Amino acid sequence: MQAVIRTGGKQYRVKAGDVIKVEKIAGKSGDAVEFGEVLMVSDNEGAVKVGSPLVTSAIVKGKILNEEKGKKLIIFKFKRRKGYRRKNGHRQAYTRVEITGIES
Numbered sequence: 001m002q003a004v005i006r007t008g009g010k011q012y013r014v015k016a017g018d019v020i021k022v023e024k025i026a027g028k029s030g031d032a033v034e035f036g037e038v039l040m041v042s043d044n045e046g047a048v049k050v051g052s053p054l055v056t057s058a059i060v061k062g063k064i065l066n067e068e069k070g071k072k073l074i075i076f077k078f079k080r081r082k083g084y085r086r087k088n089g090h091r092q093a094y095t096r097v098e099i100t101g102i103e104s
Contacts, residue, residue, distance in 0.1 A: 024093040
C-alpha cells in the first residue's frame with residue numbers, strides 16, 4: 001500500500017516501513033505522529049483513490065525517530081558602492097519519521 005502525503009509544504013510518496021526526512025514536527029523521539037493530509041492512496045491490487053484535494057478517510061501513521069539539522073547555507077546581501085554588506089547563515093531543522101502504517 002502506498003500513499004502521497006503533504007507536510008511542510010512538500011509532498012512525499014510513502015509506504016509502510018519507509019523512513020523520510022520532513023520539515024520539523026513538534027514531538028520527541030518515539031512519539032507517534034499522524035499525517036491527515038493524504039492526497040492519494042493505492043492498495044496492493046492496484047486500486048487508486050485520488051483526493052480532490054484530499055482523501056478524507058485516509059490517515060498515514062508514523063513514529064518520530066530523531067531531529068537533525070541540514071547543512072549550513074550562507075545568505076549574503078550587498079549593495080554595490082554603498083558600503084552595505086550583510087552575512088547570515090541558516091540551518092534548517094528536520095525530523096526523521098518512520099512510516100508505520102497507512103489506513104484508508
